[in-house]
Amino acid sequence: MSSPMSKEVVWDRPEPPSRPSRVPLSRELIVRTAVRLADEGGLDEVSLRKVATALNAGPMRLYGYIETKAELLDLMVDEVYGEITPPPPSAGWREGLRHVAHGLRDAVRRHEWFIDLLSGRPHQGPNSLRHMETTLATVRFDDIDQVLGVVSAVMAYVFGAVRGEITELRTERATGMTEEQWQRASGPYMQRMLDTGRFPMLGKVMHESSDRDPVEVFESGLGYVLDGIAARHGI
Amino acid sequence: MSSPMSKEVVWDRPEPPSRPSRVPLSRELIVRTAVRLADEGGLDEVSLRKVATALNAGPMRLYGYIETKAELLDLMVDEVYGEITPPPPSAGWREGLRHVAHGLRDAVRRHEWFIDLLSGRPHQGPNSLRHMETTLATVRFDDIDQVLGVVSAVMAYVFGAVRGEITELRTERATGMTEEQWQRASGPYMQRMLDTGRFPMLGKVMHESSDRDPVEVFESGLGYVLDGIAARHGI
DNA sequence: GTATTTGTCGATACACTGTATCGAGGAGAG
DNA sequence: CTCTCCTCGATACAGTGTATCGACAAATAC
Numbered sequence: 001m002s003s004p005m006s007k008e009v010v011w012d013r014p015e016p017p018s019r020p021s022r023v024p025l026s027r028e029l030i031v032r033t034a035v036r037l038a039d040e041g042g043l044d045e046v047s048l049r050k051v052a053t054a055l056n057a058g059p060m061r062l063y064g065y066i067e068t069k070a071e072l073l074d075l076m077v078d079e080v081y082g083e084i085t086p087p088p089p090s091a092g093w094r095e096g097l098r099h100v101a102h103g104l105r106d107a108v109r110r111h112e113w114f115i116d117l118l119s120g121r122p123h124q125g126p127n128s129l130r131h132m133e134t135t136l137a138t139v140r141f142d143d144i145d146q147v148l149g150v151v152s153a154v155m156a157y158v159f160g161a162v163r164g165e166i167t168e169l170r171t172e173r174a175t176g177m178t179e180e181q182w183q184r185a186s187g188p189y190m191q192r193m194l195d196t197g198r199f200p201m202l203g204k205v206m207h208e209s210s211d212r213d214p215v216e217v218f219e220s221g222l223g224y225v226l227d228g229i230a231a232r233h234g235i
Numbered sequence: 236m237s238s239p240m241s242k243e244v245v246w247d248r249p250e251p252p253s254r255p256s257r258v259p260l261s262r263e264l265i266v267r268t269a270v271r272l273a274d275e276g277g278l279d280e281v282s283l284r285k286v287a288t289a290l291n292a293g294p295m296r297l298y299g300y301i302e303t304k305a306e307l308l309d310l311m312v313d314e315v316y317g318e319i320t321p322p323p324p325s326a327g328w329r330e331g332l333r334h335v336a337h338g339l340r341d342a343v344r345r346h347e348w349f350i351d352l353l354s355g356r357p358h359q360g361p362n363s364l365r366h367m368e369t370t371l372a373t374v375r376f377d378d379i380d381q382v383l384g385v386v387s388a389v390m391a392y393v394f395g396a397v398r399g400e401i402t403e404l405r406t407e408r409a410t411g412m413t414e415e416q417w418q419r420a421s422g423p424y425m426q427r428m429l430d431t432g433r434f435p436m437l438g439k440v441m442h443e444s445s446d447r448d449p450v451e452v453f454e455s456g457l458g459y460v461l462d463g464i465a466a467r468h469g470i
Numbered sequence: 471g472t473a474t475t476t477g478t479c480g481a482t483a484c485a486c487t488g489t490a491t492c493g494a495g496g497a498g499a500g
Numbered sequence: 501c502t503c504t505c506c507t508c509g510a511t512a513c514a515g516t517g518t519a520t521c522g523a524c525a526a527a528t529a530c
Contacts, residue, residue, distance in 0.1 A: 228462035
């Protein structure tokens with residue numbers, strides 16, 4: 001049926017007997033290389049051939065360490081989760097969740113491609129599990145269903161918000177102008193659309209809205225969610 | 236730099252002089268066919284060759300109507316936006332936003348692939364613009380920055396929540412079991428991980444949490460966001 | 471020390487992708 | 501009827517992920 005679902009990942013595959021064929025090579029090295037390539041040139045730069053070339057190896061060499069390309073991508077995702085520091089155990093639920101939220105946001109800003117790998121398979125790597133575990137643990141409500149509901153809602157907001165940020169960032173990068181400048185140039189199409197008068201609110205947003213600091217916007221939206229949780233569950 | 240950003244879409248390209256070469260063909264028809272294929276078999280079924288074949292045409296025939304594959308995908312996204320009915324003008328901000336949220340959720344459940352096309356380019360098709368316009372219009376606050384902030388936060392939650400739902404759905408479909416059954420089988424890897432005792436909260440979630448109705452979960456998280464907004468802006 | 475087995479590595483090949491190119495062929499003008 | 505133009509789509513190309521399998525190196529047997 002669907003695209004990104006094919007085989008189960010083998011998270012704990014043992015390293016093949018490291019006969020020093022050319023350069024030692026290892027899963028870790030392959031993943032790190034792939035991450036570097038993706039950071040530098042986007043996900044397009046991550047093909048088995050390109051990764052292999054970056055390691056002075058033939059493409060098929062990688063298949064000794066990795067089952068399929070999808071597995072490599074999953075490993076890359078887990079690598080990013082590994083960079084995120086868990087909230088301090090002393091933190092309350094609110095500060096804990098804020099810590100997690102910003103940790104994820106920062107990680108995605110370092111690795112934009114991460115957001116493109118979200119919609120596929122579930123995240124079940126060890127780092128991802130640890131991340132989920134510590135996130136759940138920071139919310140010390142009695143009812144486990146409440147904990148799950150709260151964490152899911154916050155994570156949903158975080159992923160959605162970060163996705164929006166990255167999309168906007170890419171748009172600016174592609175058009176070569178900031179969202180604010182849109183009002184002037186924006187490509188003739190957008191201008192024509194606005195001129196039809198069918199989109200007064202959009203026009204207002206583009207002309208009159210001040211472009212706030214992205215962190216502030218993120219924090220503000222996160223505040224809505226956390227406030228709602230606090231209200232619903234009595235502080 | 237990044238992958239999904241290449242050329243600007245031409246939303247209002249005029250139809251080529253419809254010389255009836257074989258079957259009339261048209262942008263609309265091509266897009267509808269692509270959507271059907273994606274609905275049936277996932278995004279993998281949408282290749283220019285496959286779409287063309289479904290229309291008894293050669294691949295290059297499509298290029299008379301479409302500049303690039305990315306443009307086709309953008310058009311598909313806009314088609315989905317076109318299915319979503321705007322909130323009634325009489326609705327207050329809270330009901331209006333709930334209407335939009337559920338409209339989007341329903342649309343994505345009809346077209347799972349939609350969620351895979353989110354992380355790329357911005358949505359600037361006419362239907363997408365209309366959707367954004369009516370969504371903004373349903374929040375009648377004085378400050379335009381507040382309106383934008385509120386709508387952005389809600390949309391972020393919606394996209395994130397829906398993405399999570401689809402991911403979970405795909406996981407179930409792939410493993411052939413419901414999230415609840417995970418506790419028993421779940422593939423040896425997950426079991427082993429839980430057995431390490433390093434993930435007590437995860438274990439608790441998988442064993443003790445009741446699997447609630449997805450709509451209820453979605454609505455509950457949405458409630459957090461809307462409550463937070465109401466609290467922050469004085470009902 | 472040689473012969474034989476065993477196993478891994480990666481060159482080659484295949485099916486598929488998006489799309490540039492350009493010759494054939496039909497529509498319209500004279 | 502002839503010539504011109506212009507559109508269409510077959511062919512080709514560079515790229516993808518990965519299956520196959522021959523060659524070669526290491527380990528074992530004698």
